[in-house]
Amino acid sequence: xxxxxxxxxxxxxxxxxxxxxxxxxxxxxxxxxxxxxxxxxxxxxxxxxxxxxxxxxxxxxxxxxxxxxxxxxxxxxxxxxxxxxxxxxxxxxxxxxxxxxxxxxxxxxxxxxxxxxxxxxxxxxxxxxxxxxxxxxxxxxxxxxxxxxxxxxxxxxxxxxxxxxxxxxxxxxxxxxxxxxxxxxxxxxxxxxxxxxxxxxxxxxxxxxxxxxxxxxxxxxxxxxxxxxxxxxxxxxxxxxxxxxxxxxxxxxxxxxxxxxxxxxxxxxxxxxxxxxxxxxxxxx
Amino acid sequence: xxxxxxxxxxxxxxxxxxxxxxxxxxxxxxxxxxxxxxxxxxxxxxxxxxxxxxxxxxxxxxxxxxxxxxxxxxxxxxxxxxxxxxxxxxxxxxxxxxxxxxxxxxxxxxxxxxxxxxxxxxxxxxxxxxxxxxxxxxxxxxxxxxxxxxxxxxxxxxxxxxxxxxxxxxxxxxxxxxxxxxxxxxxxxxxxxxxxxxxxxxxxxxxxxxxxxxxxxxxxxxxxxxxxxxxxxxxxxxxxxxxxxxxxxxxxxxxxxxxxxxxxxxxxxxxxxxxxxxxxxxxxxxxxxxxxxxxxxxxxxxxxxxxxxxxxxxxxxx
Numbered sequence: 110x111x112x113x114x115x116x117x118x119x120x121x122x123x124x125x126x127x128x129x130x131x132x133x134x135x136x137x138x139x140x141x142x143x144x145x146x147x148x149x150x151x152x153x154x155x156x157x158x159x160x161x162x163x164x165x166x167x168x169x170x171x172x173x174x175x176x177x178x179x180x181x182x183x184x185x186x187x188x189x190x191x192x193x194x195x196x197x198x199x200x201x202x203x204x205x206x207x208x209x210x211x212x213x214x215x216x217x218x219x220x221x222x223x224x225x226x227x228x229x230x231x232x233x234x235x236x237x238x239x240x241x242x243x244x245x246x247x248x249x250x251x252x253x254x255x256x257x258x259x260x261x262x263x264x265x266x267x268x269x270x271x272x273x274x275x276x277x278x279x280x281x282x283x284x285x286x287x288x289x290x291x292x293x294x295x296x297x298x299x300x301x302x303x304x305x306x307x308x309x310x311x312x313x314x315x316x317x318x319x320x321x322x323x324x325x326x327x328x329x330x331x332x333x334x335x336x337x338x339x340x341x342x343x344x345x346x347x348x349x350x351x352x353x354x355x356x357x358x359x360x361x362x363x364x365x366x367x368x369x370x371x372x373x374x375x376x377x378x379x380x381x382x383x384x385x386x387x388x389x390x391x392x393x394x
Numbered sequence: 395x396x397x398x399x400x401x402x403x404x405x406x407x408x409x410x411x412x413x414x415x416x417x418x419x420x421x422x423x424x425x426x427x428x429x430x431x432x433x434x435x436x437x438x439x440x441x442x443x444x445x446x447x448x449x450x451x452x453x454x455x456x457x458x459x460x461x462x463x464x465x466x467x468x469x470x471x472x473x474x475x476x477x478x479x480x481x482x483x484x485x486x487x488x489x490x491x492x493x494x495x496x497x498x499x500x501x502x503x504x505x506x507x508x509x510x511x512x513x514x515x516x517x518x519x520x521x522x523x524x525x526x527x528x529x530x531x532x533x534x535x536x537x538x539x540x541x542x543x544x545x546x547x548x549x550x551x552x553x554x555x556x557x558x559x560x561x562x563x564x565x566x567x568x569x570x571x572x573x574x575x576x577x578x579x580x581x582x583x584x585x586x587x588x589x590x591x592x593x594x595x596x597x598x599x600x601x602x603x604x605x606x607x608x609x610x611x612x613x614x615x616x617x618x619x620x621x622x623x624x625x626x627x628x629x630x631x632x633x634x635x636x637x638x639x640x641x642x643x644x645x646x647x648x649x650x651x652x653x654x655x656x657x658x659x660x661x662x663x664x665x666x667x668x669x670x671x672x673x674x675x676x677x678x679x680x681x682x683x684x685x686x687x688x689x690x691x692x693x694x695x696x697x698x699x700x701x702x703x704x705x706x707x708x709x710x711x712x
Contacts, residue, residue: 170469219496227467229496232487238457239492242464242472245449249425250468269488272454276461280449 110154112330117390118194119149119329123360124393125190125203127383130374133207136215139370140261141187143292143355146332147259148191151177155336157254158195165196167224175254176243178228180236181261181290182216183372188225189213193394197225200394234267236260237287241277241348244285255343259288263295265306271316277348278317285348286339287318291326292357294368310352318350319343326355361386395611396586398604400568406598407505407562409541411436413548414473418444423469424552427462429455429476434564435505437475455480456488462500463492471499471552477511478504478561479520486526493557494530501551502527503560507537508648509676509693510565510598510686519681525653527559528626534579535626537561537647537655539600541569543623546577554579561597563648565686568601582629588618591704592636592643596622596655599646599674599695606700617704625655630662637663642707643671646700651675670710672703 122145130136152158156175159166179188186206193200198212205211212221216231228239240258247254264270277285289309297303306312310320319342323335335351343349357371358364361383364375375383417424418440425447426440432450441448451458455476462472474481481504482489493500509519528535534556538544544562551558585600586607595603600621607617618636622629637643643663645656656673663671676693690696 169467171467172469176467228463228498229491232491235456235460235488235492238460238488239464239467241457242461243467244464245425245461246465246468246470249446249470252468269454269456269460272452272457273460275454276451276457279452 112333115149115153115333116329118153119145120388121391122149122187122190122194124384124387124389126186127361127375127380128393129186129189129203129206131380132204134374135207136186136374137183137372138186138374139294139357139364139368140181140184140290140292142361142364143327143357143359144184144187144259144290145360146327146329147288147353148187150329150332150336151257152191152195154333155340156257167197169227171227172250172252173254176227176256178236178240178243178256178258179217179230180258181233181264182230185215185217188217192225194391198223203394233261233264234269237270237273240285240287241273241282244282245280247284253284255340256285257288258285259290262289262291262293262300262306262309263303265289265309266304274313274316274318281346282348283344283346286343286351287348288351288353291352291354294357294371296368296371298368313350317347319347320350320352322352322354324354326353327359395607398570400570402569403566404541404569405564405566406538406541406544407434407564408436409544410503410505410548410562411439413545415439415443417549417552418447421471421552423471424473425449425465425470426473426475427451427458429453429458429480431476434477435475455485459485459488460492463496463498466498466500471501473501473503475503475505477518478507478523479518482523482526482559483520490530494533497532498557499555501558501560505562506564507561508563508598509681509689509695510563510648512564512686512689513683515683516680521650521676521681522653523561524625524647524649524655528658532557533626534558534624536579536624537597538623539597539621540567540571542571542573542575543577546575547623550577550579563598565598567598570601570604580624580627580629582632583621583623585619585621586617588616588640590616590640591618591708592640593617593619593646593700593704594622594633594643594655594659595619595646596625598648602695602697603646603700605697606704609697609701610704615704615708622655625658628658628662633659633662634667637667637669641711642669644674644700644703644707645671646674648695649675650678652678670707672707674699674703
């Protein structure tokens, strides 16, 4: 897909995100806005997804298609918007986010049967392990498709993340591309102050991963180029780690670059300011 | 009292290993994972015959649970194996989110459960695992009694869709159940019909209950003994049918008295049929080092303790 087209989708996804968290006055806009280019690029350009008569179709096993797992489940708004805009469920359902009886739970889950989601996440540090398991199942099934997983940088403080980091190279999981959203922020403040992860690239290299960086994680062309490069590095017996440098809250000026918008919803006035900065390209839900 | 004899003693974990060997030959979707305890879990034959379907995880149980959840996406039936302490308490949140809440077809298979792990002491003797696992919505909890039953249960859970916690142990215990038994998940097994007291036992305590039944018989007490190998879902019908006949109950388990089989039964009785119930269980404490026999004795988990509990229960009737 043309970069311009992807950018238009990203603009609508950002509108969805701020409207969703505004409507329920809760949720996590910061990381969602920062990872918008990645999820749009994956779902609308890079991932091979199962389709029938031009529509995406979902089944839990996901054989014969690429898979995506979201480990930092709190950025559910961006994932829900991208899944809905891609056609996994009706766009109007975004209005039910975090409401009672909704399939769009605060954090993603399989429990309510929302198409597109294969595992619950929210309690941090578990997604890479799950993605590796899915990649092993693909290996056993002789299915060459890719497994993608996104983690947060704050999440790298969880111990299980490093258990997973050790496992994947040892078992030569090649069809795995992991991303870390390197926005440098977490709930209590800048990551370097809360708990310094130091050089994540060197760490993953030392653990045996193929490591690369996308320095412009909110530039659609750079993200598409970066994922394409990651795919070329994958499939050779080594897991690939992509450090994705993004801005928390990217696209809404007053949210950008601050941990304060990690998990805070905009008020009516702030919503208006935000929406004025984001073009409505696909029609609001 | 129906006679139960045995010619051989074996550990229940070997029953698990034997079940896995057969599953490896019969079901291509079965995969095994282990966290550096392959010998203890008796997995060597499975690994030898199916090297591609075994994943050594090293000492990283949290990752093992996540991997298992992921393997189900793609249709695999993962058996995640380690000691019961590390298979439950250490990874409760991973099981809760990635397995139970996500409703993944993962079989958590836990050896060295309870106090009979013995000399390693309390750090390894988990007595809270049944409680933790049965509190998880959608989790099936199974605690078979001997080698044959553990083997049968291992095979049965592969054909069952949904998360399962299978609990077994380290010490050798008499093999007294049928080698060709059909294991029915959630269906209590009538060991001996009686009319004076219902003894509901699980795991290693089933053999103790049989011995207790023989001792009670000598004193003129006719004990009904029921093997509750599946603690969740609990066979409430069998429990109620029995206590409506006998009028009192004893629960016997190698577990903390909080949260295990006894509490599961008490809930059924309180709601449906109020009869006296006595617990044979560890009295809200940690274990310690010692031989399995000495530990069973000290922590009140022997046939003698079941006899005393049965008498107390009978006395409380009327």
